[in-house]
Amino acid sequence: KNEVEQSPQNLTAQEGEFITINCSYSVGISALHWLQQHPGGGIVSLFMLSSGKKKHGRLIATINIQEKHSSLHITASHPRDSAVYICAVPPGGADGLTFGKGTHLIIQP
Amino acid sequence: NAGVMQNPRHLVRRRGQEARLRCSPMKGHSHVYWYRQLPEEGLKFMVYLQKENIIDESGMPKERFSAEFPKEGPSILRIQQVVRGDSAAYFCASSPRGGGASSGNTIYFGEGSWLTVV
Numbered sequence: 001k002n003e004v005e006q007s008p009q010n011l012t013a014q015e016g017e018f019i020t021i022n023c024s025y026s027v028g029i030s031a032l033h034w035l036q037q038h039p040g041g042g043i044v045s046l047f048m049l050s051s052g053k054k055k056h057g058r059l060i061a062t063i064n065i066q067e068k069h070s071s072l073h074i075t076a077s078h079p080r081d082s083a084v085y086i087c088a089v090p091p092g093g094a095d096g097l098t099f100g101k102g103t104h105l106i107i108q109p
Numbered sequence: 110n111a112g113v114m115q116n117p118r119h120l121v122r123r124r125g126q127e128a129r130l131r132c133s134p135m136k137g138h139s140h141v142y143w144y145r146q147l148p149e150e151g152l153k154f155m156v157y158l159q160k161e162n163i164i165d166e167s168g169m170p171k172e173r174f175s176a177e178f179p180k181e182g183p184s185i186l187r188i189q190q191v192v193r194g195d196s197a198a199y200f201c202a203s204s205p206r207g208g209g210a211s212s213g214n215t216i217y218f219g220e221g222s223w224l225t226v227v
Contacts, residue, residue: 097216101150
């Protein structure tokens with residue numbers, strides 16, 4: 001079973017700050033997902049990555065397969081980035097995803 | 110909107126009633142996943158289906174819960190004799206290819222169905 005740890009659990013920052021959210025997992029994987037969930041809302045898939053780095057707008061995701069670690073970065077953060085960010089990996093031996101508990105991010109103007 | 114469609118978005122049921130949640134995957138997707146998010150908890154995998162087949166139901170409670178994905182129509186998650194502990198958000202996701210989450214397929218989520226049992 002793959003254990004997923006995210007940090008920090010809660011993060012409050014000022015608009016414009018550089019944000020980093022971390023994710024560690026215990027079992028080697030083929031791909032890792034970063035998801036975004038707004039309060040009371042649905043889930044948006046931000047990234048699916050298996051190596052290196054991906055960038056989409058102000059969001060950057062990196063993964064180190066050897067160290068079983070991934071980071072999600074937000075540059076020039078904005079209040080509309082306020083959401084829960086969730087890391088998810090294949091659980092090993094099953095088909096669904098195993099999710100981290102999420103990082104609650106609040107960006108204050 | 111060609112995304113994953115879930116309905117109803119909000120459902121209220123009394124204890125003992127049945128709840129049916131529907132999910133229409135993205136066009137061209139034949140692989141559907143159901144996840145549950147209990148209040149103040151993270152998402153948990155429930156079941157993975159392909160058309161007319163249950164591939165992995167390792168996350169489904171043994172009783173009262175069932176899922177199907179018929180040849181025609183949406184996938185249905187059915188909860189019989191609901192209890193207060195079933196109150197949660199239920200998310201459906203779809204992917205275009207098989208192999209489950211381990212295959213590295215991008216997975217697209219629906220907006221979720223919020224079930225409240227009173």
